[in-house]
Amino acid sequence: MDLSYGAEYEAFRDEVREFVAAHWSREDARNPERITAFRLKATEAGYLYRNIPRRFGGSEQPADVLRAQVIHEEFTSARAPMEIYGNGVRMLVPTLLECGAPWQQEQFIPPTVRGQVDWAQGYSEPGSGSDLASVRTRGELVGDEWIINGQKIWTSRAHECRYMFALVRTEPDAPKHQGISYLLLDLHQPGVTIRPLKQITGQSTFNEVFFDDARTPLDWIVGRRGEGWQVSRATLKHERTGIGNAETYLEQFAKLLNVARSATRNGRPAIEDPIVQDRLAEIEGYLQAHRYSTFRQLSMSLAGKDPGPVTTMNKLVVTNLGHMIAALAQELIGDASLLLPVYEPGHKVGDERWMNQFFGSLGIAIAGGTSNIQRNIIGERGLGLPRDQTGGDS
C-alpha cells in the first residue's frame, strides 16, 4: 500500500510545476486573453483536453488518471485555469466523440474546447424529473428542419450559452424510450425564450427554456432518429465516470471546524462542547471513510480492476456527508442562521453564508436524480436486487 504517486509521477509533477511557474502568474487571472493563451499552451504541452484529438483542439494523450490528478493538483494550487468548465466540454464533446457525425465533430468540438461557445443541457422538463425518458418536448420534421415546441427546465446558465443539446420526442408513436432524438439547436433564435428560475437561496443559476416553433436543421441530430435516449446515456456515462471526490468535503469540514472554534456555547468555544466534538468526530468518520474509499477506487481503476458496487454509492455518500456538515454548521452559527446570505455590493456576508450550504445540501440530494433514485441504483446495480417500476436509467 502506497499513498504516494511514485517516482515517475513525482517527476511528472515537477515538470508540470515548472510549466505552470513559467507560463502563469496570479495576475493573469484578471486578463481573459492571458487565460486563453495559457490554455492553448497547456494544451500544446499535453496537460489539458487530454482525451480530445489534436485535430479538434485537444492534446490527445493516453488515458492516465494519475497524470490527470497531478495536473489537477498543480494547476489548482497555482490557481491556473484548467479546461473550460461547462456542459459543452463536460458532456457534449464526449458524446460527439462517441456518437457524432464527422462534420458535427469538426464544426462543434473546436469552438467548444476553445471556449468560444458553450452549451446548455436540455434534458429535464417540468413533468420529467427522475423519469427522464418521459420527455414531452416535441420535434416535428418539416422539410429540412425540425420544428420544436415544448419546455425544458433546470437549464443551467442558459443565458450564456449559444447552443443546446436536447432530448426531443420526434417519434410520438414509438415506445417511450424509442421515440426520442438527440438534437442540437441554436438558442439565439426567435422561437426560444429563456426565463431565469429563482432558487430558494434567492439566486438564479438555472433557467426555464420555452420552445415555440424553434427550428434546427435536419442534420443537427446526433445518432439516428429515435436513438436519443441511448445517445444521452453515453453522455451520462461520461458524467458519472468521475470517481467521487472527497476534496470538497474535506474543505467544508475544515471550515466547519473553524466555525466550531469561533462560535460559543455556554460561554465557551463551541468546539470544546462534548456534543459538538462527538458530532464532529462522527462526521469525520464518514468523511475519512469516503476519502480513503475514493483513493481505493482510484487505485483499482488505475490497475484496471473493478472497484465494485461502491461506485454506485458515491453520490448518496456525499449527499449524506453534505447534509451532516450543513446541519451541524446551521446549529453552530446560531442566530446567523436567521439571515439570508445576500451577495450585494456593500453588504458583508457573515456566518449566514452557511445557509447556502444548508440549502445546497438539499439541492444536491435532489439534483441529478433524487436520493431515492440513487437508492434504486444502489439496490439494483450495486446489490443485484430485482428492478422495480422506477428502474430509471439503469
Next chain:
Amino acid sequence: MDLSYGAEYEAFRDEVREFVAAHWSREDARNPERITAFRLKATEAGYLYRNIPRRFGGSEQPADVLRAQVIHEEFTSARAPMEIYGNGVRMLVPTLLECGAPWQQEQFIPPTVRGQVDWAQGYSEPGSGSDLASVRTRGELVGDEWIINGQKIWTSRAHECRYMFALVRTEPDAPKHQGISYLLLDLHQPGVTIRPLKQITGQSTFNEVFFDDARTPLDWIVGRRGEGWQVSRATLKHERTGIGNAETYLEQFAKLLNVARSATRNGRPAIEDPIVQDRLAEIEGYLQAHRYSTFRQLSMSLAGKDPGPVTTMNKLVVTNLGHMIAALAQELIGDASLLLPVYEPGHKVGDERWMNQFFGSLGIAIAGGTSNIQRNIIGERGLGLPRDQTGGDS
C-alpha cells in the same frame, strides 16, 4: 381541557378502591385459588370481562373506556389480578362473540374466561410473515373431520395451551384470500407436535407447531368455509382497538434515568454528561408527545370522535421510542452490554438486563408486521396514498 377524570369517575374510583381493599391482599398473589375467587368476585362486581355477556361468564357492562381505565389503574396499583391474560381472552373470545356459532360461544367462552383453557394463535407460517394470506397449512374435509397438515410458527406459549385457533387453507383452488378457513383444534392429539423456538435472547417464549394428519371436528369452524380471512380480520381489529399505551415507555424511561444516574462517564455520573442529557431530552420529547397523544386519542374516542390518522401510527411511534431507549441504555450500561442476561437460580442479573430490552425493541419492530408494513398502513390508510402490492391486510 381537563386531564382529571371528573367527579363521576373519581367516585367510581373510590368504589373500586374499596372493593379491592376489601377482597384482595398482596399475599393472595401466591394462592391460585384466591386469585380465581377474586376474579369471580370482581366479575360479579362488574369490573372484569366487561364486554362479555353474563351467560358466558362476563359482567356485561356498557362500554366505558374511562371506567376501564380507572379499574386498570386501581387494580394495577394494588397488584390485584385482572382478566386472564392470553390469546383466548384477548383474541378468540371477541372473535367468537362476533362470528362464532351459539354452541361455540357456549362451549368455549366460559372456560376461556375462567382460565381453564387457553388458546394458541395459529396464524404465522415460515413462508407467511407479512403476507399472512399466503398460509399453506392445508385442511381437508374427510367425512366429518378436518385433516390438517402443515406448520405454524411464532406460536406463543403453545405448550401451555389446550386449543388453537388457526388459519388453514381449505379451498386450495379459490383465490388466495377466499381459500382460508378459521378452524379451532385441540392441541392435545397425536397429530400435533410442538417445538419451542429459542429466540436470540436465549429464551423460548414462542413455538413451532407441526400438524401431521391432525384432526378437528367438522363444526369446529368459525364462520363459513373460505371466510377465515375475514374472521381473522375481526380478531385483529379487536387486537388493534387498544389505543397505544404510553405507560410502558414512561416506566422504561424512568429506569433509563436511573441507569444514567448510576452509570459513570469520565468519572462523573453519566446523567451529568451533556451528551447524555441531550439524548434523554430528545427521547423525552418523543415520549411526552406520544403520552399526550394517547390522552388525546382516548378523549376523542370517549366523545365518539375520530382521532384521525394518528391511530395508524402508534405502533411505529412506540417501536421508535423503544429503539431510542434501548440504544441509549445499551451505551449507558457500558461493559455490562457484553453480557447475556441469564435468569437462573443463584445467578444475579445486573445492568445487562437491558440487553433483553435491546433485543426486545428489535423484536417489537418485527412482531405483528414489520415496521415496513406499518409504514405501508400509515401511508395508505393514514395519508391516503395509493396501495401497492404489499397493501397487506388493509
Next chain:
Amino acid sequence: MNFDLSAEQTALQDSVGRLLQNELDQVRLLEIFDSEDGHDARLWQALGELGVLGLMIDERHGGTGLEMLDAAVVTEMLGYHGAPGPYLGHVAASLAICWSANDAQKERWLPRLATGECLGTVALAESDAAWQPNEWRLAGPTALNGTKRNVLYPAQADVMVVGVAGGELMLVENPAETVEVTPLPSLDATRRIAHVAFRDTPAAPLSGSAERLRDALLVLLAADAFGGARRCLDMAVDYALTREQFGQVIGAFQGLKHQLANVAADIEPARALYWYAAHAFDAVPEDAQRMAALAKAHVTERFLHAARECTQAHGGIAYTWEFPLHVWLKRAVFDRMYMGSTSMHRTRVAELSGWALAG
C-alpha cells in the same frame, strides 16, 4: 378526562383557518414574502377583526380574555398557512403588558393592541444568542443604552417590551422616536427581524416575569412549528398524489410512501405535546417551564426535519422560489433558532427536571 379542544376552540381554529385560506393563497403569500416589509396591512386588519390579535387580552381592555391554549391552536393555523407578519412579537408584548403594566399603560395600549391598530413587539436577545433572561446585560433603570438583536418588526412597532439585566422587563413607548433600527436580510421573510440600538431610550419598568414571557413564546413557537410541519406533509402528500413518473403517481412508490409515513409518525403526536405545554402554561404551574422548553425543542426540531424531507420528496420543483414550500423550510429554521436552540432548551429540560439531582 377530556384532553381535547373544546367546541369553541375548534370553532376558533376553523375560523382562523378559513380566514387564512381566503386571504392568503400561495400567490399572495409569496407576494408578501417578497415585499419590502413583510407585513400586509389587509391581512393584519383581518386578523384583528377576527379577534386573533387580542385573544389573551382581557375583555375589559378590548380583548377576548382567552388563554394560552386558545392562542396556541390559533398559532398552529398561522403556522400551517405560513402567515407572515409581526404576530409573534405582538402577542408576546400584549401578554407582558396585560400582566405587568400599570393601569394607565394598559389603558393606553391594550385596546389598540387588541384590534391591531397599534403594533407591539419584544426585544430580548443579546449577542451570542443570549435569549435567556439570566443572560441579559442591557440595564435601566430609566434610560436604556445598548443593543438588542433579532427583534421582530421593531421599525413598525408602537410599543416595545424590552428584557433587561436581572431578568426584568421594561416598556418602551413609541420606540421609533428613540431607537435606531438596523434591518436584517431575514431568511424567513414571513418574520422580519432587525437589530435595535437604544440610545438613552426612555423606558418604564414592568412588574411581570420575563421567564413567563419566554415560556409564552416557546409555546407559541412550538404551536407554529406543528402547524408548519403538518403543512409540509400535506403539501408532499398532495404532490405525491398528483405527480406522475414512470406511469403512476409517485405516492404509489414504496420508497416515497415510507418516507412520508416516517414523517407523519414523527410529527403527528407532537400536536398533543404543544397542547399540553399550552395547557400547563395556563393551568399546571409546576409543569409550565419544563414543558414549554421540551415542546419548543421537540416540535421545532421535528418541523425542520419534516420540511427537509418534504422538500426532498418534491424534487426539483421545491427548490424553486416560486413553489412556496421553501417558505416553511425557512420558517422551520426560524422556529428552531428563535428564542434559543434545541440543544440549549434540552439542557434546560435536564436542569428543570432535576435529573442529575433526583433518584
Next chain:
Amino acid sequence: MNFDLSAEQTALQDSVGRLLQNELDQVRLLEIFDSEDGHDARLWQALGELGVLGLMIDERHGGTGLEMLDAAVVTEMLGYHGAPGPYLGHVAASLAICWSANDAQKERWLPRLATGECLGTVALAESDAAWQPNEWRLAGPTALNGTKRNVLYPAQADVMVVGVAGGELMLVENPAETVEVTPLPSLDATRRIAHVAFRDTPAAPLSGSAERLRDALLVLLAADAFGGARRCLDMAVDYALTREQFGQVIGAFQGLKHQLANVAADIEPARALYWYAAHAFDAVPEDAQRMAALAKAHVTERFLHAARECTQAHGGIAYTWEFPLHVWLKRAVFDRMYMGSTSMHRTRVAELSGWALAG
C-alpha cells in the same frame, strides 16, 4: 498511488475466506456458539496451520513477519465468517511479546503462539469500563493483586499480557496456576470473556507501549466490524432475493430495497477507513493513534447499525437462535463496546486532533 491490497494480501485474505467457508458453515458456527467454552480446537488448529495466528510474529520466531494491514484484512474475513475463539486476545498478546519481551520470553512463547499450540491473551479493562492505559490502577512491581475485567479466554491462556498502572505492560506466564477466573455469560458467545483476579501473581515487566497495544486492538476491532457488517448485508440481500411475499421476492419492494441501499452506502466506504488505520499503524506514525480511534468508533458503530437494520429486514426468522444472524448482532455489540465505547473514542479523536487548540 496504490491504495489497494497487494496480490499477496488478496491471496491471503482469500485463503482465509476459503478455510472458514469450509470449516465454519452456519451449523458448525452455532455449535461452537452454543458450546461450553466457545473455542474449537479444530478450527484453531486450522487457523494456526494457515499461519493466521502468527501473522505478525517475526519469521525468526516461527511467524510470517507481516504487518498490521495483513492482519487486519485477515481479521475482516474472521469477522465476515463470525469466527469464534480467542483470536483477538491471542494476536494482541503475541504482538506485545514480539515488541517488548526479552529474548528468553520470546523464545519460550512466540514459536508456540505462532502455531496456536499455546494461547495468549491480554488483560486490560478495570472497573467502570477503564479500558485506557491511563485509567489502569493494577500495579506491580513483581506480583499483581487486583482484578482485570472482561478478559478474553483467560482460563485457557498459557500466557497473559497485563496492563498496569502508568500505562505499562507485564507478562504473566501460565496464569492458570496463579489467577482466579470468573467466567461470564458472554453475550457474544464467539468471544468468551471472564474476570481475572490476581492474588500475588508473579509478573514480569515488558518494555512495550500499552498505547500501541490498544491501537492494535482498535484496528483489529474495526476490521472485524467491517467484515461483520458486510456479512449482515450479504445475508439480508440473499434473503431479499429468495424470500417471497405477495407473489414476488421481497427485494423487489422499494421499501426494503432502499433500506438495504442505505445500509450498503453506510458501510461500504468503511473498508477503506480500516485499511488506512491499519496502514497508518504500520507506516504513518503521526496518524496511527488518531486513525485507530476514528476507525474503531466509526466502523463498529456502522456494524451495529447494519446488524440491526438487517435483522429487521429479515423479519421473524432473524429473531430465532437457529438463524445465525444474531451471532453478528452480538458481535457488533462486542466490537462496539470492547476496548471502550464509541463516545469515548470520539472524545479521544477530538483530543488527538487538537481541534480545541488549533485554528
